[in-house]
Amino acid sequence: MKYFGTDGFRGKVNEVLTVDHAIKIGKFLGYYYSGKTENARCVIGKDTRRSGYMFEYALVAGLTSTGCDVDLLHVTTTPSVSYITRTEKYDFGIMITASHNPFYDNGIKIIDGNGMKMDEEILQQCEDYIDGITTVELAENEAVGRAQDYMQGRNHYMNYLTTTLNESMRGYKIGLDCANGASFMIAKSVFDMLGADTFVINNQPDxxxxxxxxxxxHIEELQKYVRQNRLDIGFSFDGDADRCLAVDENGNIVDGDMIIYILGCYLKEQGALKDNTVVTTIMSNLGITKALERQGIANVQTAVGDKYVSEEMNAHGYNIGGEQSGHVIISKYATTGDGVLTALQVMSVLIKKKCPLSALVSDVTLYPQVLINVTVPNPDAALAAQSVKDCVKDCEQKMGDKGRVVLRKSGTEPLVRVMVECEDDALCKQYANEIKNAVVNA
Structure with missing residues (x-):
């Protein structure tokens, strides 16, 4: 698609993503859904970027001009928009965020009435309207939409999160890194309500x-913070809080792969893991696959992107899946990755097992893995270059069955992502740099 990637329409503000784009997206969606229901309803949230306000107002203008009513959650997380859209019967939802990107980027994620990412057929129709291929009709008279605050929707979501944990966190010292993003309005309140002794950093967005x-x-700060304050555990979110990474009591990172391992093993113990299978992506560490095998758990892998993980889970009814980056989908509670929910479920296992986080991953030995993001003018051309293909083939032959290479284009940025994984750390770095240089010079 031209505008919408694997995680919405995202890019540099006023350069790639403009107010005109937002107005047109609003106009199309308002027109599309007003033609399908008598009173089309949309809910909108945003993260803490300065540019979120102008995109929020632009979307509202477009939506209401074509007959859609809009409720505004204001600063909130992506999973909260998904939850409110699904449970309160909105026709669709919109989240204004560029997730883990820097502040000068922003994005528009569109969520369908089931709380899932919008169908690509509808997104293509939206792109056709943006490009002037199709037209929409404006609403008239009483049909013009209205917009209103709906901040209580955020409270509904927070209350729901507290119901997903039956155990008290009283006595646990827990660190939270809110990334100066959307979770600063939610995470601490939820953990406090559940009895935790909560320590928070990066919760003053500007x-x-x-x-x-x-x-x-950038989890290094939380690692240091957990060690210095002798906390039991730490959780780190991204800008829109659909990701979660953990830090154990020793300051060691427990990434999305290992969180899936923890939750998958616990569900299997309870006889609740569908087909004794979890879903990860091709970026998942080989060490996780081997650890899962030792526990009798199969690991189905998809292309990179929580969208593809979600599709695989829905197709087969699997109940746990996600990405190394921290997108974890727990189908019992949510339709999308939810960082705060993930943190709560890790705490649930930790409390029930009465052990530290490090003990829950003691059976996992990760392979050295190097990931390099290479900025190039044309990622497709770089990936198609014969010199790049020859370099990858040479590295794969040298590693044999003791390593692998994954080369792919980013779905959200002009990057080629180079990932090399093998038993030897030095060789891993060497091969990754060789491939990076090949991509740069392609």
Whole structure:
């Protein structure tokens, strides 16, 4: 697709993603859904970026001009928009966020009435309207839509989160890194309500510091914070809080793969893991697959993107899946990745097992893995270059069955992602750099 990638329409503000785009997206969606229901309803949330306000107002203008009523959650998380859309019977929802990207990027995620990512057929129709291929009709007279605040929807979501944990967290010292993003309005309140002794960092957003040296993409600060304050555990979210990474009591990272391992093993013990199978992506560490095998758990892998994980889970009824980056989908409670929910479910296992987080992953030995993001003008051309293919083939032959290479285009940025995994850390770095240089020079 031209505008909508695997995680919405995302890019640099006023360059890639503009107010005109937002107005047209609003106009199309308002027109489309007003033609399908008498009173089309939409709910909108946003993260803490300064530019979120102008996109919010632009979307509202477009939506109401074509007959859609809009409820505004204001600053909230992506999973909360998904939850409210699904449970309160909105026709669709919109989240204004660029997730883990820096503040100068923003994005528009569109969520269907089931709380899932919008069908690509509808997104293509939206793109056709943006490009002037199709037209829409404006609403007239009483048919013009209205917009109103609906901040209580965020409270409904927070209350729901507390019902997903039956255990008290009283006595646990828990660190939270809110990435100066959307979770700063939600995470601490939820953990406090459940009795935790909560310590929070990066919860003072100013419109520009979202994800800046903090959150799930910069977890070093939380690692240090957990060690210095002798906390029992730490959780780190990204800008819109659909990701969660954990830090154990020793300051070691427990990534999305290992969280899936923890939750999958516990569900299997309870006889509740569908087909004794979890879903991960091709980026999942080989060490996780081997650890799951030792526990009698199969690991189905998809293309990178929580969208593809979700599709695989829905197709077969699997109940746990996600990505190394921290998108974890727990189908009993949510239709999408939810960082705060994931943290609560990890705490549930930890409390029930009466052991530290490190003990829950003691059977996992991760393979050295190097991931390099290479910015190139044309990712497709770089991936198609024969010199890049030859370099990858040479590295794979040298590693044999003791390693692998994954080369792919980013779905949200002009990048080629180079991932090399093998038993030897030095060789892993060497091969990754060789492939990176090949991509740069392609």
């Amino acid at each position: 419109g520009f510091n979202i994800n800046r040296n903090c959150g799930s993409t």
